[in-house]
Amino acid sequence: MLPEKRVNISQVAALAGVSKQTVSRVVNASPNVAKETRERVMQAIAQLGFRPSATARNLSQGRSYTLAVVGSNLGFLATDLYQGAAAQAEDMGYGLLLRTLADSSVEQVEALLLSLLDLQVDGVLWAIPDVGGNRAWLDSGLLSRIPLPVVFMSSEPRDGTVTVSFDNFDGARIATQHLIDSGHTCIAHLSGPLDWWVARERVRGWRAALTAAALPVDDGLIVEGDWSPAAGEQAMGRLLDTRRDIDAVFVANDRMALGALLAAHRRGVQVPQQLAVIGFDNIIESACFHPPLTTVLQDKRHHGEIAIATLAREVEVRLSGKPLAPRSTEELGHSLIVRESSGQV
Amino acid sequence: MLPEKRVNISQVAALAGVSKQTVSRVVNASPNVAKETRERVMQAIAQLGFRPSATARNLSQGRSYTLAVVGSNLGFLATDLYQGAAAQAEDMGYGLLLRTLADSSVEQVEALLLSLLDLQVDGVLWAIPDVGGNRAWLDSGLLSRIPLPVVFMSSEPRDGTVTVSFDNFDGARIATQHLIDSGHTCIAHLSGPLDWWVARERVRGWRAALTAAALPVDDGLIVEGDWSPAAGEQAMGRLLDTRRDIDAVFVANDRMALGALLAAHRRGVQVPQQLAVIGFDNIIESACFHPPLTTVLQDKRHHGEIAIATLAREVEVRLSGKPLAPRSTEELGHSLIVRESSGQV
DNA sequence: TTACAACTTGTTACCGGTAACAATCTATTA
DNA sequence: TAATAGATTGTTACCGGTAACAAGTTGTAA
Numbered sequence: 001m002l003p004e005k006r007v008n009i010s011q012v013a014a015l016a017g018v019s020k021q022t023v024s025r026v027v028n029a030s031p032n033v034a035k036e037t038r039e040r041v042m043q044a045i046a047q048l049g050f051r052p053s054a055t056a057r058n059l060s061q062g063r064s065y066t067l068a069v070v071g072s073n074l075g076f077l078a079t080d081l082y083q084g085a086a087a088q089a090e091d092m093g094y095g096l097l098l099r100t101l102a103d104s105s106v107e108q109v110e111a112l113l114l115s116l117l118d119l120q121v122d123g124v125l126w127a128i129p130d131v132g133g134n135r136a137w138l139d140s141g142l143l144s145r146i147p148l149p150v151v152f153m154s155s156e157p158r159d160g161t162v163t164v165s166f167d168n169f170d171g172a173r174i175a176t177q178h179l180i181d182s183g184h185t186c187i188a189h190l191s192g193p194l195d196w197w198v199a200r201e202r203v204r205g206w207r208a209a210l211t212a213a214a215l216p217v218d219d220g221l222i223v224e225g226d227w228s229p230a231a232g233e234q235a236m237g238r239l240l241d242t243r244r245d246i247d248a249v250f251v252a253n254d255r256m257a258l259g260a261l262l263a264a265h266r267r268g269v270q271v272p273q274q275l276a277v278i279g280f281d282n283i284i285e286s287a288c289f290h291p292p293l294t295t296v297l298q299d300k301r302h303h304g305e306i307a308i309a310t311l312a313r314e315v316e317v318r319l320s321g322k323p324l325a326p327r328s329t330e331e332l333g334h335s336l337i338v339r340e341s342s343g344q345v
Numbered sequence: 346m347l348p349e350k351r352v353n354i355s356q357v358a359a360l361a362g363v364s365k366q367t368v369s370r371v372v373n374a375s376p377n378v379a380k381e382t383r384e385r386v387m388q389a390i391a392q393l394g395f396r397p398s399a400t401a402r403n404l405s406q407g408r409s410y411t412l413a414v415v416g417s418n419l420g421f422l423a424t425d426l427y428q429g430a431a432a433q434a435e436d437m438g439y440g441l442l443l444r445t446l447a448d449s450s451v452e453q454v455e456a457l458l459l460s461l462l463d464l465q466v467d468g469v470l471w472a473i474p475d476v477g478g479n480r481a482w483l484d485s486g487l488l489s490r491i492p493l494p495v496v497f498m499s500s501e502p503r504d505g506t507v508t509v510s511f512d513n514f515d516g517a518r519i520a521t522q523h524l525i526d527s528g529h530t531c532i533a534h535l536s537g538p539l540d541w542w543v544a545r546e547r548v549r550g551w552r553a554a555l556t557a558a559a560l561p562v563d564d565g566l567i568v569e570g571d572w573s574p575a576a577g578e579q580a581m582g583r584l585l586d587t588r589r590d591i592d593a594v595f596v597a598n599d600r601m602a603l604g605a606l607l608a609a610h611r612r613g614v615q616v617p618q619q620l621a622v623i624g625f626d627n628i629i630e631s632a633c634f635h636p637p638l639t640t641v642l643q644d645k646r647h648h649g650e651i652a653i654a655t656l657a658r659e660v661e662v663r664l665s666g667k668p669l670a671p672r673s674t675e676e677l678g679h680s681l682i683v684r685e686s687s688g689q690v
Numbered sequence: 691t692t693a694c695a696a697c698t699t700g701t702t703a704c705c706g707g708t709a710a711c712a713a714t715c716t717a718t719t720a
Numbered sequence: 721t722a723a724t725a726g727a728t729t730g731t732t733a734c735c736g737g738t739a740a741c742a743a744g745t746t747g748t749a750a
Contacts, residue, residue, distance in 0.1 A: 020706090020708090024707070025729090031727095032726095034729090037728080051459060053707065054464045055403045055465045055705085056404055058400045058404075058735095059398075059707075059735050060707050060734075061708065069443075079424055082424075083445065086443045087418075090445065095444070096443040096444075098431045099431065099440070100431045100432055118398060118399045118400075120398070229629060229633035261633075261635065262637075265635050284600065285574055285603055287574060288574035288577070288603045351736095353735085354736065354737060363699075363700085365736090366700065367699060369737070370699090373738090377697065377698060377699090379698060401705090404705050404735090404736080405737050405739080406738065407705070
């Protein structure tokens with residue numbers, strides 16, 4: 001039965017013949033309520049169809065049980081990540097508020113955080129990737145002036161921040177190592193834009209694997225793209241046209257790898273016979289590339305879940321009054337998905 | 346200057362020597378405040394760093410200036426759509442709350458809507474695609490018992506609902522017509538799961554185009570997939586192995602089209618010379634398929650924007666007390682992106 | 691001069707909960 | 721038997737705004 005107008009706690013109290021506070025205790029499962037009283041109140045609640053107002057609770061408790069996710073228009077956030085974040089938040093009793101930020105200037109970031117504070121949001125998940133100077137606002141000390149826990153995703157760890165990121169260095173190392181293990185010796189790299197932290201990490205992983213195998217690390221083997229398939233095609237084309245010696249390529253994401261495959265086809269270069277290709281991300285399409293792409297799996301859904309769980313923990317720590325750890329980093333691992341494009345030599 | 350503790354409206358009032366109400370008027374830009382009073386209040390606001398509590402306003406106004414987006418784990422919602430929705434909501438002064446729903450039973454849906462009501466959410470964007478019986482809860486009359494405007498995305502229009510959808514019928518017609526115009530006469534269709542409304546609409550569009558061109562409409566030319574690349578490969582394989590007469594195929598989404606291309610490659614079937622392929626969606630990858638895929642563009646970002654704008658309008662109509670239109674539908678158009686895969690005969 | 695409208699500001703009550711503390715009652719212990 | 725702890729319930733104040741109405745001031749028209 002849905003009543004015409006919302007029933008409030010006082011009406012329930014009146015019907016049950018108790019005070020508002022007792023009803024509140026029953027609603028919040030406080031142990032200190034006599035069994036019969038509890039039953040009487042619960043019956044009144046059921047009879048009236050009472051549902052407590054989250055808004056009123058927010059006001060009186062000074063918190064909203066809501067976490068904000070801040071994204072950008074960089075097109076970085078996978079749907080999976082949102083799904084994981086939303087599911088985890090719901091599991092833990094939080095709602096998820098979506099915000100976007102166009103420009104990471106100190107003023108804009110401050111305006112955003114203040115507006116979240118106005119909403120009594122409990123914490124913030126910073127889901128904008130670490131690109132160029134878009135973390136510069138951290139140097140302003142804004143974060144310590146604003147009493148709001150923030151967890152950063154895909155960010156270089158820094159003092160005073162909590163981050164949850166994939167270990168892109170290791171993922172790239174694994175990818176490159178796989179090419180080395182398959183017998184390739186001249187391994188190029190199509191990187192993402194080098195102002196992206198994750199792109200630099202992947203370059204670093206590629207470099208580390210080559211160095212460890214005593215293979216030449218030639219900067220001429222790196223070509224920078226912008227993550228798009230078109231950029232992958234162009235970069236691979238340039239590489240194939242100028243460096244006839246390469247026999248394998250580690251591409252920093254699957255989308256660019258798709259472009260790379262197209263560039264190879266267009267030039268009659270056989271994959272994997274003449275050129276082995278490995279990607280990164282394991283997007284669903286990669287299983288049906290021509291040929292199916294060997295790649296490195298990033299479980300984005302898991303990333304979203306862990307990030308929210310970490311943030312929720314951070315929220316609780318703050319509420320409990322304990323001092324925050326000055327820095328904390330959570331790193332997620334990868335796994336290799338071997339398909340045809342990296343075929344053995 | 347950020348004060349230690351939040352400043353409230355009474356402190357501002359005291360400093361400016363006016364009543365709370367006058368401060369409230371200034372904050373809300375009410376016209377009935379004398380210029381000097383306004384200035385004095387604004388100065389006090391600036392001096393104290395006062396920011397009104399959104400929570401308190403929510404409680405007293407009975408609304409939250411927040412819209413909820415309800416998604417599912419069907420993996421249907423593109424990032425673009427969220428971006429469009431979030432941007433539009435922010436532009437219009439609303440926040441966006443993300444919720445997921447695992448199961449569309451009447452009980453679950455009721456629980457969800459009631460919990461949104463507890464939060465004083467202003468409206469709901471139903472972003473779960475119309476699949477199987479997952480709109481059956483509408484028949485329970487739940488929607489009319491719950492005073493909350495709901496806008497449905499990608500849904501079959503029904504009485505008592507407001508929908509914002511692409512005109513999938515027309516998009517599919519355009520796609521098929523393009524194959525016909527290119528001189529193809531035996532055009533197959535790889536459809537999405539037929540319990541999806543959008544999949545059925547696309548089948549209908551395909552059928553209509555063939556009928557209009559007086560081409561045979563053979564149910565044996567339809568193979569059903571599950572939107573995934575792997576399903577596309579399998580379905581296309583089955584088709585190629587059994588129907589040597591087809592010379593073109595309209596695939597219901599780009600992902601399956603990718604699988605279809607792989608199936609063709611694997612069988613030595615040349616695209617587009619022996620088989621023309623057209624997809625649907627224009628995912629970014631499709632430009633670098635092998636060959637680049639002709640497809641139909643759906644502007645998901647726009648979809649999100651229009652949906653939120655429609656919902657916001659619906660919210661305002663409710664608040665103004667006017668009766669709601671019993672049904673309203675907004676349809677979004679498509680455009681054709683011609684690339685190599687559909688090459689002229 | 692009076693009356694009335696328009697503008698400006700204040701008063702009071704209320705939105706619907708929770709925190710903090712007080713009060714009452716019962717059972718156990720000294 | 722009195723003191724005290726523990727369980728239960730109520731009282732009061734408060735979270736921070738806004739709605740509705742009242743009241744005072746000023747200017748203009750009758």
